[in-house]
Amino acid sequence: MASVTNHKNVPDIVVGRLPLYLRALGAMQAAGKQVTSSQELADWLGISSAQIRKDLSHFGEFGKQGTGYSVVMLQERLRHILHLNREWPVIVVGAGNIGSAIARYSGFERRGFRVLGVFDNDPGKIGAQAGPFVVQDAARMIEFIRERDIRHAMLAVPAEHAQSVTDTLVEAGIIAILNYAPINLIVPPHVHVESIDPVVHLQKMTFYIV
Amino acid sequence: MASVTNHKNVPDIVVGRLPLYLRALGAMQAAGKQVTSSQELADWLGISSAQIRKDLSHFGEFGKQGTGYSVVMLQERLRHILHLNREWPVIVVGAGNIGSAIARYSGFERRGFRVLGVFDNDPGKIGAQAGPFVVQDAARMIEFIRERDIRHAMLAVPAEHAQSVTDTLVEAGIIAILNYAPINLIVPPHVHVESIDPVVHLQKMTFYIV
Numbered sequence: 001m002a003s004v005t006n007h008k009n010v011p012d013i014v015v016g017r018l019p020l021y022l023r024a025l026g027a028m029q030a031a032g033k034q035v036t037s038s039q040e041l042a043d044w045l046g047i048s049s050a051q052i053r054k055d056l057s058h059f060g061e062f063g064k065q066g067t068g069y070s071v072v073m074l075q076e077r078l079r080h081i082l083h084l085n086r087e088w089p090v091i092v093v094g095a096g097n098i099g100s101a102i103a104r105y106s107g108f109e110r111r112g113f114r115v116l117g118v119f120d121n122d123p124g125k126i127g128a129q130a131g132p133f134v135v136q137d138a139a140r141m142i143e144f145i146r147e148r149d150i151r152h153a154m155l156a157v158p159a160e161h162a163q164s165v166t167d168t169l170v171e172a173g174i175i176a177i178l179n180y181a182p183i184n185l186i187v188p189p190h191v192h193v194e195s196i197d198p199v200v201h202l203q204k205m206t207f208y209i210v
Numbered sequence: 211m212a213s214v215t216n217h218k219n220v221p222d223i224v225v226g227r228l229p230l231y232l233r234a235l236g237a238m239q240a241a242g243k244q245v246t247s248s249q250e251l252a253d254w255l256g257i258s259s260a261q262i263r264k265d266l267s268h269f270g271e272f273g274k275q276g277t278g279y280s281v282v283m284l285q286e287r288l289r290h291i292l293h294l295n296r297e298w299p300v301i302v303v304g305a306g307n308i309g310s311a312i313a314r315y316s317g318f319e320r321r322g323f324r325v326l327g328v329f330d331n332d333p334g335k336i337g338a339q340a341g342p343f344v345v346q347d348a349a350r351m352i353e354f355i356r357e358r359d360i361r362h363a364m365l366a367v368p369a370e371h372a373q374s375v376t377d378t379l380v381e382a383g384i385i386a387i388l389n390y391a392p393i394n395l396i397v398p399p400h401v402h403v404e405s406i407d408p409v410v411h412l413q414k415m416t417f418y419i420v
Contacts, residue, residue: 019411019413020394022413024394084416088412088416100311101310108409152415178412184254196408197233199321203294204229206292206298208402
């Protein structure tokens with residue numbers, strides 16, 4: 001592989017677009033497309049082709065000038081950059097509406113992740129089914145995470161418990177948390193948090209309405 | 211109200227942070243806090259106080275130098291800026307795992323939105339219960355949207371149907387779509403789309419792992 005710039009210096013907003021490029025390329029491949037261009041990707045994603053070329057330039061050379069990108073090769077490179085050239089185990093914490101919906105979602109595995117377990121501390125939920133999983137007692141979570149060297153967790157507990165559960169996850173070794181609770185989590189610098197809050201997105205769009 | 215800059219020139223990334231400020235202020239208020247500072251908000255949100263002051267400066271003066279912000283007043287101003295000084299009706303399209311979980315979520319109303327209906331085109335789902343809603347036939351969706359002048363939709367249909375359903379929503383008058391399908395939607399310029407894809411977030415965080 002060609003030498004690349006130091007990935008640690010890549011702006012976070014650029015990193016955030018790479019999964020979107022990967023997703024679009026996957027859709028192109030599914031549609032039978034073998035070669036694409038920054039312009040075609042741009043049209044597909046609603047951003048400028050200059051932005052795409054600039055984003056990719058952080059990671060070295062992609063394809064030859066004028067011949068476009070190989071859809072398969074560009075995906076491979078992006079997966080390599082994102083450390084997705086392996087499967088990552090992930091747990092779901094919270095077996096309520098959202099946690100159960102996540103546990104049933106079948107879209108993780110072909111994109112690099114495999115849900116290994118679902119946890120809750122509610123005796124009424126422990127032992128129940130959440131999609132293909134039997135909900136486990138949250139008291140066993142730390143051991144489960146450590147034994148399997150799990151780094152990723154999806155957190156779907158009520159807001160009032162989200163911080164204390166986060167502290168437990170971090171203690172167990174989790175370093176990437178996808179947070180569905182509508183609060184801002186406090187974590188040490190080595191832990192990454194991404195948050196999903198539908199109301200935040202609805203509110204943002206409402207700014208542009210009227 | 212003091213004169214403010216033209217809101218249309220505010221960078222999209224700034225607009226995207228306003229709901230986070232609003233959410234943090236709501237939590238502060240719930241915790242009994244009456245006054246806050248850009249530094250406290252910054253600590254709460256994990257961003258810099260300079261960023262917060264710069265973001266807010268797009269919208270005029272907030273509070274007096276050195277006395278901090280009134281938690282109640284700043285929320286009021288942010289709600290005004292985001293057009294949340296009224297309640298917005300919203301529909302859920304797709305009554306699968308995610309759509310049903312959204313329909314059951316009780317966190318919309320106190321933050322400016324009210325779900326009015328849930329739609330699906332699957333005869334096996336129409337008439338079934340999704341939280342407090344009876345799933346309605348998607349064939350009646352356009353009429354429902356027009357009669358109630360609804361602008362917001364949450365889209366939780368399978369990826370392969372998301373674009374065609376989007377076209378229908380836009381035809382009916384929807385201009386803000388929260389998209390849970392893992393594809394990029396093509397919409398006219400007057401329509402806003404925000405997308406929620408857990409895998410995109412997991413993949414982004416995985417860049418930083420190892």
